[in-house]
Amino acid sequence: MxxxxxxxxxxxxAVVAVRRLERTARRYTPAGVAERLEGAGERTGxxxxxxxxxxxxxxxxxxxxxxxxxxxxxxxxxxHAFRRRRPAAGDAPATAATAASRPSARVxxxxxxYDF
Numbered sequence: 489m490x491x492x493x494x495x496x497x498x499x500x501x502a503v504v505a506v507r508r509l510e511r512t513a514r515r516y517t518p519a520g521v522a523e524r525l526e527g528a529g530e531r532t533g534x535x536x537x538x539x540x541x542x543x544x545x546x547x548x549x550x551x552x553x554x555x556x557x558x559x560x561x562x563x564x565x566x567x568h569a570f571r572r573r574r575p576a577a578g579d580a581p582a583t584a585a586t587a588a589s590r591p592s593a594r595v596x597x598x599x600x601x602y603d604f
Contacts, residue, residue, distance in 0.1 A: 514520045 515524070
């Protein structure tokens with residue numbers, strides 16, 4: 489009976505060892521390496537996408553804070569309107585019409601807000 493028990497233990501250990509060896513050998517075959525690389529690529533892509541999304545949200549939040557604190561009231565509700573108003577190199581200086589389109593709530597309405 490004792491010999492039969494140890495033969496069964498040996499057979500079970502052999503089955504476990506063979507399965508582990510097959511699994512390990514599978515990991516190092518070209519197909520197994522390709523699967524591992526694909527999984528690593530997907531995880532890296534997801535991490536980069538998450539970081540990019542967090543960065544864009546933080547950037548947008550900070551831009552809103554800066555617009556609110558620096559521009560006070562954006563022109564027509566468009567925080568990017570000041571970029572479109574920059575005169576070209578050969579243009580005439582700012583007129584009363586462009587001065588009227590500047591942000592409101594300034595301390596001194598007669599003083600130019602900025603001149604480029």
